[in-house]
Amino acid sequence: MPVLNVCDLHKSYGDLRAVDGVSFSIEAGEIFGLLGPNGAGKSTTINIIATLLVPDRGEVRLDGIARSSSAAYKRKLGYVPQEISLAEKLTARENLMLVGRLYDLSGTALRRRVAETLDAVGLADRAGDLVKTFSGGMKRRLNIAGSLLHEPDLMLMDEPTAGVDPQARAYIFEIVERLAEGGRSILYTTHYMEEAQRLCRRTAIIDHGRILASGTLAELVAGIKAKRDLVIEAEGLSAQTTADLAAALGGVPWMMDGATAHLNIADTDHKLLDVVRAADKAGIEPTTISIHEPNLETVFLELTGRALRD
């Protein structure tokens, strides 16, 4: 039985459909990714599940309990917001003590849980320091700790690595993986393909409030036409010359990433020699050409016709 069941969720802001018929479910101990660009509807979906927003229609069930503001429902949830929502003039320990009291923890049990949680996120040695003295990565870890304290069944992590350096990001990945190994279910939103690919067993690709595809990486790749990611680097590469190249290859989806062009090609359709000829025809003098296995970015590009970062 799934821990979380989301069915046909809708939410509009005026004419804007932020969430448009979103459905998915998460199993116990699973990290489920919601991958999409900014404004795709990831945070709105999470905020609805966290009871911070009211959906226009649709159903959410957590361990069989219908979504409501009831304490029984909220105690099963741990919410890690996108913003660093900590009291900067309190210490790490004081921040967690406050959150713990809101979940009715007290006395020795509270102090023990605070110590355990600080240890779990690697901040035990900074427990007595004011949050304002922390680095961005440490604040992010404390942000996660705040949602762990009451040992929820499901954690909602809304872009928990936003704005942190690669080292801090790797630390957060470890924390998330440990949580899942401990049997906790996690709904993880991100617009970084690498994060979803590394952490999530299953991923739903969301854009304009709709889930375009969902499944494991293998299932997602199997569902698209493109089987290869053709990467071309060339001097003076422009959107126009890349578009010409894509047209010469039969109108394949493409995207630019700085001076690099990515084209989704089906391996059976094109041989490398065809690519070189087409590049020459488009006036491109490649410095490097490489062909990669498809990934979530390839899937997103094919499904939406644009890059995740667009």
Added chain:
Amino acid sequence: MRSIRIILCLAGKHLRILSRMRAILAVMLLPGIVLYTVFTFIFAGPAGTVRPFRVAVVDLDDTPQSHQLIDALSKGNVVVIRTEDETPDGKPLTVESARHFIRKKGKFRVALVIPEGYSKAPNTLSGRHHHGVELHHDETQAMEADVVAGLLQMAAGRSLFENIRPTRSLPGSRDGPTDADSAGGQNTLIKIHKQGVAIDRVQIAAKHTFLAGIVPMFLLFSCTGAARGLLDELSSGEIRRLLAAPILPAHILLGQQISAVIMALVQCYVLYIFAWLVFGVTIWNITGGLFVLTFATCLATTSFGMLMASLCRTGEQLDGIGTTVILAMSAVGGSMVPRFIMPPFMQKLGLFTINGWAYDGFIALFRNEGFAGIAPICLVLVLIAAACDIVGSILLARRLRAGPGN
């Protein structure tokens, strides 16, 4: 019970944060002291008084001449004449009732008694024996009685010029009055017999009046700081995160408010002690009433602050709208100009403000009216607080439901 625990827990967080902002704490305490000192010195100096000219008139003569004097006195809006008491029946004032009102109630500080026979010799130029008029006054307010006496001389002058005959001499001429004038000086038109009335109530000096006015204004400004804190927490997402826990928006609002009330109480008592030490304001004989009234005022002002935070989208909006509304309420409610010298319409308008009610409460307290005098006022202030809290909670909940960025 759980709600109270949650609210106190959130209040504790705010107080802890405030306790770590020592520089801001000092800044929070200073404005009230500075404002109070400046206002008191500007208008009166440490021991001075600012008085209204509400004059009770008992016209025992009841003739055209006496009416003319009363009309002349009331011209120019400097003096407000009352000929009836302020009971619902509005009985005509007698000498006894006028003195009673001066002694007990403080409704009037000066009463003019025009004796029977006044019209036979209305002034010192009448050429017959001039009896003059009586001026009964609060004996602690001799200066106010002098001012009214001066106004009476002017009124008598106006009456005279309206009836002047070409053959009549002007004051100060060789054919001037023969009667000595008890109000002082030889060149007076009307003889005034002053009679002090020993009062039962405490003297309300400017130092009390301005304390009554400054406290609510200072608290309102101070509470916009707490409101700004709420807005900051809203924009930082801290409140959204808290609401993912099993708590309600009302808990957050009340938690913030309780900490603001405690801070406001501290600020008030620092100001009271300053007023006691520097200006000699008596606070130790009214400690119970002072605490109750201060608490009610703090509740009302902090609730108003929370309502403003729920209404405004940004800190800039709060600063702009908050300052305008608070200044307007303070002006109308007696924080800048004492309410008793305002025209009746403005005095009534003042009752639509927190400042107005708080002001009346403090004045009642300083007049030793006790709990009975302030109970209805405290009730109104608590009701204002409840109304602001309910509306604020609804607005905050609606705003949070509308989603981030709202």
